[in-house]
Amino acid sequence: MAELAIQDSYPDNVAHCYGCGRLNEHGLQIKSYWDGDETVCYFRPRPYHTAIPGYVYGGLIASLIDCHGTGTAAAAAYRAEGRTMGAEPAHRFVTASLHVDFLHPTPIDAVLEVRGQVKELKGRKIIVSVTLSARGEVCARGEIVCIEMPEEFGRQIGE
C-alpha cells in the first residue's frame, strides 16, 4: 500500500510508543491503514513472541489490538471532520479500557491480520471493535474505549 500509515502521520512527540511509534527503534512499529470503512494492520510475530512454542502470547495480541484501536480512533476522528490524517491540530487517542476475548490459539508462523471497526464515535470518546485473525480464522476479538489525549499530556512532554 502506497499511502501513509496512520501511525506515520502522528506528530513526533507522540511517535515513541513501543507498540506503534515509528520513532521507537526497539518497538513493534505496527502500521495501520484504511480499507474501506475498516482499518487493517498486518503483523508477523517474531519467533520469541511465544505463549507456548508455536503460539503467540496474549500480551502481543493485546498490544496489537490496543495500538491498532487507538490508531483507528485517530483516523476516524480526522475522517469524521473531513480532515487529512496528520493535519494540525493533531488527533491522538489513549486507551481508557481494553477487553480481549481469546477464542483460539494464535499460530506464531502466520501473518496476523488485525481489523478495526468504529463502533461508536461521540465527542472525545471513540469505541473500536477489533478482530485478530491468522490464516482466515478469527483468533481473538477485542474492544477498546479510546479517549482523546488530554492537552496536559502534550504540555508534560514539552510540546
Added chain:
Amino acid sequence: MAELAIQDSYPDNVAHCYGCGRLNEHGLQIKSYWDGDETVCYFRPRPYHTAIPGYVYGGLIASLIDCHGTGTAAAAAYRAEGRTMGAEPAHRFVTASLHVDFLHPTPIDAVLEVRGQVKELKGRKIIVSVTLSARGEVCARGEIVCIEMPEEFGRQIGE
C-alpha cells in the same frame, strides 16, 4: 524473597512465554509470589517501553496483568488442592478473556507493583482481579478469566 517464583515452577514445556517464561531469553521473565492471600510481582519497565515519553505503554500493562493473572491462577489451583506448586500433574492456565481499565498514566521510571486476588475458583475456570500500581497509586485495574490449559496443547508441543 527466597521462595521459588510461581513461574519458575512451570514445567519446561510451558516456560517459553514471552511475558513470564524463564526459558524465553528475549522475554520479560516476570516473577510472581504469594503474599498472604494475594500474589505480587514487581517489574521495572525498560526505557523503551514507552507510550509517550515518560509513561508506560498499555500493551506492557496488559501483558503484566495477563501473565501475573495466569500465574496466580496456577498457584491458586495448587493451593486449593493443598499441593506444592510445581508438583505433577502440573497446573497451567491460559487466558480466556482479559479486561484492563487504565486509570492514570503509568510512570516509566518506577517499579510497578502488580497484585492479584482470586475472585472466583470453580473447576477449570479461575477469575483473577489485578491491580497495577506505581509509587503507591493504582494506575490500572484488570480482570482475567483463566482456563486450565487443554491437554491437547501439551500433546501438540510434544509433551
